[in-house]
Amino acid sequence: MTTQIVLGAVAYDPKVVTIWEGFKAWFADQGLDFDYVLFSNYERQVQAHFDGVCNVAWNSPLAWLEAERLGARLGRRARAVVMRDSDCDLTSVVVARAGAGIAKLEDLRGKTIAVGASDSPQATLIPLGWLASHGLEPGRDFEVVKHEIAVGMHGDHVGGERHAARDLIEARVDAAAMIDANHLAFSADGTLPAGSTVIVGQTPTYDHCNFTVLDGIDAALLERFVSLLLGQSFEDPRVRPLLELEGLKRWLPGRTSGYALLDDAITRFGTIDSWLDTVSRRP
Amino acid sequence: MKTLDLGGLGLDRGGHLLVRRALAEVDVGGRVQVEGADPALGVHLRAWARGRGHGFEPGPPPIVIRTSLEDQRWSGAVAAGDAARPSERASASWGLAARGARVEAGLAPLEFPLATRDQIWTDDAARLYARAAAAQWDPETAIDWGAPFELPDAVETAVVQVMTYLIENEVAALIVPARFLARIHPHFREILQILAVQAADEARHIEVFTRRALLKRPAPGLSTVGGQTSLRTLLEEPDFALASFLLSVLGEGSFLSLLWFLAEHGPDPITRQITTLAAQDEARHVAFGLSHLQHHAEREPGLRARMANAVEQRFAALQHTAGLNEEVFDALVLLAAGSWEPGAIARGFDAVVALRQDMDRGRRTRLARLGFDAEEAERLSSLHTRNFM
Numbered sequence: 001m002t003t004q005i006v007l008g009a010v011a012y013d014p015k016v017v018t019i020w021e022g023f024k025a026w027f028a029d030q031g032l033d034f035d036y037v038l039f040s041n042y043e044r045q046v047q048a049h050f051d052g053v054c055n056v057a058w059n060s061p062l063a064w065l066e067a068e069r070l071g072a073r074l075g076r077r078a079r080a081v082v083m084r085d086s087d088c089d090l091t092s093v094v095v096a097r098a099g100a101g102i103a104k105l106e107d108l109r110g111k112t113i114a115v116g117a118s119d120s121p122q123a124t125l126i127p128l129g130w131l132a133s134h135g136l137e138p139g140r141d142f143e144v145v146k147h148e149i150a151v152g153m154h155g156d157h158v159g160g161e162r163h164a165a166r167d168l169i170e171a172r173v174d175a176a177a178m179i180d181a182n183h184l185a186f187s188a189d190g191t192l193p194a195g196s197t198v199i200v201g202q203t204p205t206y207d208h209c210n211f212t213v214l215d216g217i218d219a220a221l222l223e224r225f226v227s228l229l230l231g232q233s234f235e236d237p238r239v240r241p242l243l244e245l246e247g248l249k250r251w252l253p254g255r256t257s258g259y260a261l262l263d264d265a266i267t268r269f270g271t272i273d274s275w276l277d278t279v280s281r282r283p
Numbered sequence: 284m285k286t287l288d289l290g291g292l293g294l295d296r297g298g299h300l301l302v303r304r305a306l307a308e309v310d311v312g313g314r315v316q317v318e319g320a321d322p323a324l325g326v327h328l329r330a331w332a333r334g335r336g337h338g339f340e341p342g343p344p345p346i347v348i349r350t351s352l353e354d355q356r357w358s359g360a361v362a363a364g365d366a367a368r369p370s371e372r373a374s375a376s377w378g379l380a381a382r383g384a385r386v387e388a389g390l391a392p393l394e395f396p397l398a399t400r401d402q403i404w405t406d407d408a409a410r411l412y413a414r415a416a417a418a419q420w421d422p423e424t425a426i427d428w429g430a431p432f433e434l435p436d437a438v439e440t441a442v443v444q445v446m447t448y449l450i451e452n453e454v455a456a457l458i459v460p461a462r463f464l465a466r467i468h469p470h471f472r473e474i475l476q477i478l479a480v481q482a483a484d485e486a487r488h489i490e491v492f493t494r495r496a497l498l499k500r501p502a503p504g505l506s507t508v509g510g511q512t513s514l515r516t517l518l519e520e521p522d523f524a525l526a527s528f529l530l531s532v533l534g535e536g537s538f539l540s541l542l543w544f545l546a547e548h549g550p551d552p553i554t555r556q557i558t559t560l561a562a563q564d565e566a567r568h569v570a571f572g573l574s575h576l577q578h579h580a581e582r583e584p585g586l587r588a589r590m591a592n593a594v595e596q597r598f599a600a601l602q603h604t605a606g607l608n609e610e611v612f613d614a615l616v617l618l619a620a621g622s623w624e625p626g627a628i629a630r631g632f633d634a635v636v637a638l639r640q641d642m643d644r645g646r647r648t649r650l651a652r653l654g655f656d657a658e659e660a661e662r663l664s665s666l667h668t669r670n671f672m
């Protein structure tokens with residue numbers, strides 16, 4: 001049984017190296033043998049996790065569901081052990097231009113909506129699934145314009161949402177979907193000029209990333225890893241820069257109650273079905 | 284529960300300042316109910332609170348619940364000394380912070396080699412800086428560049444040669460403080476400020492001497508190996524106190540006599556004006572050097588011996604060089620003479636001899652102020668470079 005935590009993470013930005021190098025040094029000081037492997041996309045990471053290349057994966061919400069569903073097919077069990085405080089209770093919004101006559105969801109019928117990359121939970125899958133659950137089927141009841149930036153990174157790259165926002169302001173589309181925090185950021189930085197947009201709808205809350213493990217990981221090793229993370233304090237000047245880079249104030253125990261919206265959406269759209277078939281049929 | 288009304292102000296246009304202020308007024312766990320007319324208020328407030336570790340309830344009206352997470356940044360923060368008076372030793376962990384500021388813990392140490400008060404400080408620093416800042420002049424307007432004058436060809440050549448010599452000395456006088464400026468801990472901000480203004484003074488001197496040299500000629504005069512070798516020993520001195528002693532007390536002190544000489548004997552109004560203004564600046568450079576070295580010598584008993592040693596070493600390094608170049612010496616004589624008439628040359632020669640005596644007297648006086656006895660002051664003054672600076 002290995003006594004080393006090998007974390008898998010997706011290299012969506014150069015800062016990812018800074019983050020995990022920092023964690024590696026900090027874990028070493030705490031006496032935990034920790035290393036990390038970087039992947040170019042989440043599908044590669046989930047497969048590698050099942051292949052034992054890593055024993056913990058820093059998963060996007062979609063990657064979490066991929067691991068959960070792949071586990072179900074292969075007779076393995078995935079668990080979400082830790083997440084960030086900032087991963088909990090997110091919402092996405094659908095936004096239209098002010099004065100364009102779009103005030104409620106029903107007004108989106110027959111219109112065009114810009115979204116992020118096709119695998120972005122927050123900017124594509126969750127808002128589209130949520131609209132569908134309100135009787136607005138994408139492609140049938142409204143047209144979808146996707147921004148396929150950094151596909152495989154599950155929307156970790158903000159580019160897709162920014163493009164959707166620009167499409168809206170420049171009237172190439174009638175509405176755009178984005179996470180609540182980006183609506184605030186784009187409004188504050190002028191991408192969405194003050195007063196130029198209205199929020200047509202807001203999804204219920206959902207959760208974002210988590211550290212995922214599979215059955216078979218050494219229990220004591222996992223317990224040590226989890227308790228070290230949960231013990232990290234924003235007060236600690238050695239840890240604080242790492243938490244700031246990773247965008248959290250404190251770690252929380254993992255929960256899986258916040259993935260239902262995304263689960264419904266990918267079931268509805270069949271988003272990962274063919275990937276699951278391919279991966280689960282591998283020799 | 285506290286209630287905050289943002290009116291029409293959104294979080295995308297600064298509303299978070301009011302939310303932050305309201306949160307500061309409740310205890311940890313306290314709730315602030317936020318009302319306002321912005322339709323995006325609830326959406327934005329949720330995202331804002333989540334990003335800062337505060338709790339959130341959607342309402343309506345939405346409520347933010349204060350946590351202590353944001354305040355934790357300041358646990359372990361330290362004051363970067365006392366705003367009113369610099370510390371004995373400035374800490375590398377203060378970095379570039381203003382003196383007396385609160386510095387977040389965890390800053391990577393920023394090492395400045397000169398971080399000890401005794402090495403660099405003088406209680407006169409703030410006053411000397413203020414005086415220097417108030418005495419800045421604009422070369423464009425302070426000097427009457429259009430003043431008409433006509434000099435004999437040879438006298439103009441002599442002026443150009445003296446300017447050429449002055450310029451390379453001014454360059455050394457700029458580089459030396461500028462190099463130490465970057466090595467001094469910014470906790471001692473008055474010292475940084477003094478050195479910065481001193482460098483700016485030298486920049487002006489370079490400008491006006493260059494402008495005078497090129498006023499009637501297409502190029503400056505001659506630059507000798509001996510003159511440059513002497514200046515280079517100043518650039519190479521790594522110790523702040525010793526560099527300051529050699530440059531400011533002995534070098535710029537001697538230069539002061541030279542500039543006064545040129546202000547008196549300069550054959551044209553522009554030469555007299557620029558050397559008068561430069562001399563005023565140099566007097567401050569000498570005053571700062573003397574002031575911090577007196578302060579330093581009171582605290583380091585061995586400093587005087589080190590200073591004497593530095594003069595001897597520099598003498599040894601330069602004794603086989605030509606010293607002051609003949610071109611400059613002769614140019615000074617001719618410049619003071621104003622013509623080729625033998626009687627005038629004799630007067631010019633006497634004036635230059637008097638200049639050297641004046642420099643020697645000045646050096647001995649300043650050495651005495653640093654605590655050297657008369658005999659030692661006389662010996663050290665005689666060992667000072669023949670190149671003046």
Ligand SMILES: [Fe+2]
Binds near residue numbers: 453488561565
């Ligand atoms: Fe000067």
Ligand SMILES: [Fe+2]
Binds near residue numbers: 485535565568
């Ligand atoms: Fe000077």
